[in-house]
Amino acid sequence: MRIDVVTIFPEYLEPLNVSLVGKARTRGQLDVRVHDLRSFTHDKHRTVDDTPFGGGPGMVMKPEPWGEALDSVAASGEELPTLVVPTPSGRPFTQELAVELAERPWLVFTPARYEGIDRRVIDEASTRMPVEEVSIGDYVLAGGEAAVLVIVEAVARLLPGVLGNAESHRDDSFAPGAMADLLEGPVYTKPPEWRGRTVPEVLLSGHHGKIARWRRDEAFRRTAALRPDLIERCDPATFDKHDRRL
Numbered sequence: 001m002r003i004d005v006v007t008i009f010p011e012y013l014e015p016l017n018v019s020l021v022g023k024a025r026t027r028g029q030l031d032v033r034v035h036d037l038r039s040f041t042h043d044k045h046r047t048v049d050d051t052p053f054g055g056g057p058g059m060v061m062k063p064e065p066w067g068e069a070l071d072s073v074a075a076s077g078e079e080l081p082t083l084v085v086p087t088p089s090g091r092p093f094t095q096e097l098a099v100e101l102a103e104r105p106w107l108v109f110t111p112a113r114y115e116g117i118d119r120r121v122i123d124e125a126s127t128r129m130p131v132e133e134v135s136i137g138d139y140v141l142a143g144g145e146a147a148v149l150v151i152v153e154a155v156a157r158l159l160p161g162v163l164g165n166a167e168s169h170r171d172d173s174f175a176p177g178a179m180a181d182l183l184e185g186p187v188y189t190k191p192p193e194w195r196g197r198t199v200p201e202v203l204l205s206g207h208h209g210k211i212a213r214w215r216r217d218e219a220f221r222r223t224a225a226l227r228p229d230l231i232e233r234c235d236p237a238t239f240d241k242h243d244r245r246l
């Protein structure tokens, strides 16, 4: 997968050089390129924003630099990229959307600052490539860069070979309408006793059927307590068929 990010803060994307994403880049599984939006300006002050038409507080990101940046990025690849625009007014980012994005060959992220990007940039881009406006939550950030880090991390871990042996998550199917996607239950590792606290006996029993049942019950209990909304989507008929986790 190829990932491009156009931003006025390239240094904000440094974390993409470390950990899981960093290793995937080193292994050549991910090609990540970060572009400074200001390199697509031509005035002395490298201006990327201006006052909003219609008045109001704050500034709006000018269309010209974004247009040139997207032209340049789109021209530098063979395939059709998907534009991913982090915005509070976007489609909620869920594991399901992460799975969807992980199947695309090329993602171009356009994190905005200020009050946002001139709407004509998105409208014009939509005539040339698929555009996903994505919200990572119901709050407003100063810029979309943090949202890019979240989305890239969630997508990268789904790519074949990136997660190593824990890749079982990839087999999870999130078919809508099937069983709810439950929250992860509690996990434990050695030592068997720590500060007077032991590990649930069933996990030491080696009885895989009982262990799977216990884990499902714990996940169900946790989900019912913290996220009853996820249970409502549950289709009891398939409950026993799949063991899936968020």
Ligand SMILES: COC(=O)COc1cccc(COC(=O)c2cn[nH]c2)c1
Pocket (backbone or CB within 6 Å): 085, 086, 087, 088, 112, 113, 114, 115, 116, 117, 118, 119, 122, 134, 135, 136, 137, 138, 139, 140, 141, 142, 143, 144, 145, 147
């Ligand atoms: C066309 O799209 C735009 O102009 C984007 O506009 C904005 C405006 C304010 C802030 C942001 C950054 O994203 C978030 O705050 C965000 C994403 N998820 N949850 C919060 C983006």
